[in-house]
Amino acid sequence: MNNHIAHIAVYFRKLHKFAGLKLYVNIVCMMGVSMLEGAGLFLFIPMLGLIGVFDTASADNIPFLSALMSPLGELPIGWRLPAVLGVFMLSVWTQAFLQLRLVNRNEAIEAGFIRHLQVELYQSLLQSSWSFFLTKRRSDFVHVMMQELSRASNGVYLSISLLSTCLFTLVQIGLAAWLSWPLTASILVCGVIMALILRPYHQRSKRNGERLSALMREFYAGMTEHFNGIKEIKSNRMEERHMGWFRDTSGELEQNAIMYTKLQSSSRFCYKAATGLLMALFVLCSVKLLHIPPEKLIVISLIFTRLWPKFSSLQSKWQRLAQTIPAFNSLQCLRMEYEAAKELDINEDVMDDNRVRMAHGIECRNVSYRYDRSRADFALEHIDLWIPANSMTAVVGKSGAGKSTLIDLLIGLMQPETGEVFADGELLVGERAVSFRRNVSYVAQEPFLFHASIRDNMFIAAPEVTEAMIWEALSFAAAEDFVRKLPQGLDTVLGDRGVRLSGGERQRIVLARAILRKPSILILDEATSALDGENEAKIQEALIRLKGSMTIIVIAHRLSTIRDANQVIVLEDGRLARSGGFQQLAKESDGVFGKLLSYQMTSSV
Numbered sequence: 103m104n105n106h107i108a109h110i111a112v113y114f115r116k117l118h119k120f121a122g123l124k125l126y127v128n129i130v131c132m133m134g135v136s137m138l139e140g141a142g143l144f145l146f147i148p149m150l151g152l153i154g155v156f157d158t159a160s161a162d163n164i165p166f167l168s169a170l171m172s173p174l175g176e177l178p179i180g181w182r183l184p185a186v187l188g189v190f191m192l193s194v195w196t197q198a199f200l201q202l203r204l205v206n207r208n209e210a211i212e213a214g215f216i217r218h219l220q221v222e223l224y225q226s227l228l229q230s231s232w233s234f235f236l237t238k239r240r241s242d243f244v245h246v247m248m249q250e251l252s253r254a255s256n257g258v259y260l261s262i263s264l265l266s267t268c269l270f271t272l273v274q275i276g277l278a279a280w281l282s283w284p285l286t287a288s289i290l291v292c293g294v295i296m297a298l299i300l301r302p303y304h305q306r307s308k309r310n311g312e313r314l315s316a317l318m319r320e321f322y323a324g325m326t327e328h329f330n331g332i333k334e335i336k337s338n339r340m341e342e343r344h345m346g347w348f349r350d351t352s353g354e355l356e357q358n359a360i361m362y363t364k365l366q367s368s369s370r371f372c373y374k375a376a377t378g379l380l381m382a383l384f385v386l387c388s389v390k391l392l393h394i395p396p397e398k399l400i401v402i403s404l405i406f407t408r409l410w411p412k413f414s415s416l417q418s419k420w421q422r423l424a425q426t427i428p429a430f431n432s433l434q435c436l437r438m439e440y441e442a443a444k445e446l447d448i449n450e451d452v453m454d455d456n457r458v459r460m461a462h463g464i465e466c467r468n469v470s471y472r473y474d475r476s477r478a479d480f481a482l483e484h485i486d487l488w489i490p491a492n493s494m495t496a497v498v499g500k501s502g503a504g505k506s507t508l509i510d511l512l513i514g515l516m517q518p519e520t521g522e523v524f525a526d527g528e529l530l531v532g533e534r535a536v537s538f539r540r541n542v543s544y545v546a547q548e549p550f551l552f553h554a555s556i557r558d559n560m561f562i563a564a565p566e567v568t569e570a571m572i573w574e575a576l577s578f579a580a581a582e583d584f585v586r587k588l589p590q591g592l593d594t595v596l597g598d599r600g601v602r603l604s605g606g607e608r609q610r611i612v613l614a615r616a617i618l619r620k621p622s623i624l625i626l627d628e629a630t631s632a633l634d635g636e637n638e639a640k641i642q643e644a645l646i647r648l649k650g651s652m653t654i655i656v657i658a659h660r661l662s663t664i665r666d667a668n669q670v671i672v673l674e675d676g677r678l679a680r681s682g683g684f685q686q687l688a689k690e691s692d693g694v695f696g697k698l699l700s701y702q703m704t705s706s707v
């Protein structure tokens with residue numbers, strides 16, 4: 103329970119920090135609305151008295167009511183009822199007006215707070231290091247961003263109104279105690295008993311909320327995996343297994359929703375049953391034991407009927423808040439994890455926009471790296487190498503040899519476990535590593551395109567380019583011909599992740615985009631693997647033209663594509679097996695590179 107209150111306190115603190123004074127203005131306005139509602143009811147007493155149902159003379163010894171009745175006594179008799187009705191109308195209108203403003207103001211706080219949480223979370227994600235990213239499931243992030251945030255947003259309204267109800271209830275308790283403290287004390291005792299009766303419901307609500315968070319996380323993760331692997335599912339006839347998983351998970355979600363309603367309705371039932379009993383006891387005690395006069399009883403009853411529902415509303419809001427707090431917690435936990443892995447500050451980085459081009463080269467000194475430090479196997483071990491600026495370096499080796507890991511270390515995306523990486527003689531760590539990547543254009547094994555037009559895909563990488571520059575880059579990447587044939591040319595919208603293009607076409611567009619950034623270092627990670635011989639030859643020619651103007655690092659399985667490299671680095675089981683010129687290594691027929699080459703030549707015959 104204490105833990106739960108601590109979580110709610112964190113939530114309130116965050117809300118307070120975001121909304122500041124606005125939050126309290128809204129709370130006071132909400133109290134005002136409740137007070138006016140109460141005043142409206144209170145005005146019924148003089149109305150009843152003026153109509154003749156109630157003896158106004160006997161109201162003199164009742165606080166408030168006597169204060170209300172005495173100015174009425176100054177008015178001529180015929181004016182009294184219209185005056186009371188006028189005040190009544192005024193209070194209803196003021197209440198309606200305040201409510202209108204409140205809805206808009208609360209929405210502004212709610213939407214603003216959620217956006218604030220969203221921005222905070224997304225920023226912490228972008229600022230975290232790549233090594234940390236490798237340990238997280240993408241779907242967890244999407245789930246928190248969409249589902250949990252929307253639940254947390256529900257909590258914003260609940261917390262504002264919970265606070266205002268608390269304050270309002272305290273004021274009403276004060277008023278009721280003034281009228282009759284023994285009765286008020288007994289109502290409070292009843293309230294405490296009620297809270298104790300409903301406590302188990304509250305705790306189950308919280309557990310239900312936590313289960314919902316876990317279930318939704320699994321659901322999102324599963325759905326993301328399914329959509330990513332839908333081709334495998336369909337090609338391998340795995341539909342039934344996936345349908346089974348879907349049915350089970352959605353079934354659990356259904357049970358969770360039913361349980362939520364059951365908890366709400368059972369606690370409401372308990373509350374109503376207890377209210378009936380307490381009301382009866384209340385009237386009985388007032389008349390038989392405390393001998394309270396009827397006119398005072400009417401006023402106290404009015405206050406009771408105002409106060410008692412507040413207890414109910416407090417407990418129901420508390421219960422609903424309990425259901426939403428786990429969503430807020432998972433959001434906070436994820437953000438704190440990303441914060442702990444922070445490697446850059448986006449806002450500061452925007453200021454530091456000066457791109458210093460690499461002049462000398464990149465050096466690795468005795469670099470070792472493990473993805474999992476609890477395991478003995480290294481992805482890379484004791485790597486010493488030198489990549490001169492404006493040259494072309496090829497990295498080769500069997501699958502799993504450590505080529506991609508080496509690239510990630512060379513561009514400061516990951517930090518070596520031992521050893522150092524230097525760029526132009528400076529250690530590639532912290533801010534230097536982050537700003538160094540401004541000079542890098544990286545073309546991945548799996549080319550990634552945004553679901554936008556070709557033109558927009560180019561602008562995302564290099565916002566300042568002209569149309570002529572785009573065509574030049576496309577021609578450079580041997581993509582001009584097929585782009586010209588597309589129905590809308592540069593404005594053709596590429597499907598989700600570029601699926602409307604073939605693998606080779608996608609690679610060429612991504613390559614054009616990379617060149618357009620005019621990088622100091624161009625990295626091609628198996629970037630030409632999907633190309634046919636003719637287009638690959640075109641790309642090779644383009645790379646030869648680029649040689650000397652930028653540092654090119656190519657990972658290639660097809661060794662024919664790296665014939666023009668100035669240096670070839672051969673990796674084997676995470677170690678540097680050999681490095682040197684292509685021709686020189688090719689001559690060493692018993693070396694790793696020679697073997698790789700002769701294997702490829704025999705298999706292609």
Ligand SMILES: Nc1ncnc2c1ncn2[C@@H]1O[C@H](COP(=O)(O)OP(=O)(O)OP(=O)(O)O)[C@@H](O)[C@H]1O
Pocket residue numbers: 236473474481499500501502503504505506507508
């Ligand atoms: N995210 C990761 N988590 C754990 N281990 C990883 C991860 N990525 C790579 N590895 C391991 O590190 C080693 C080197 O992987 P790397 O991807 O660098 O090889 P590669 O030479 O680029 O392979 P390929 O040519 O198949 O892409 C492999 O044993 C691989 O299993």
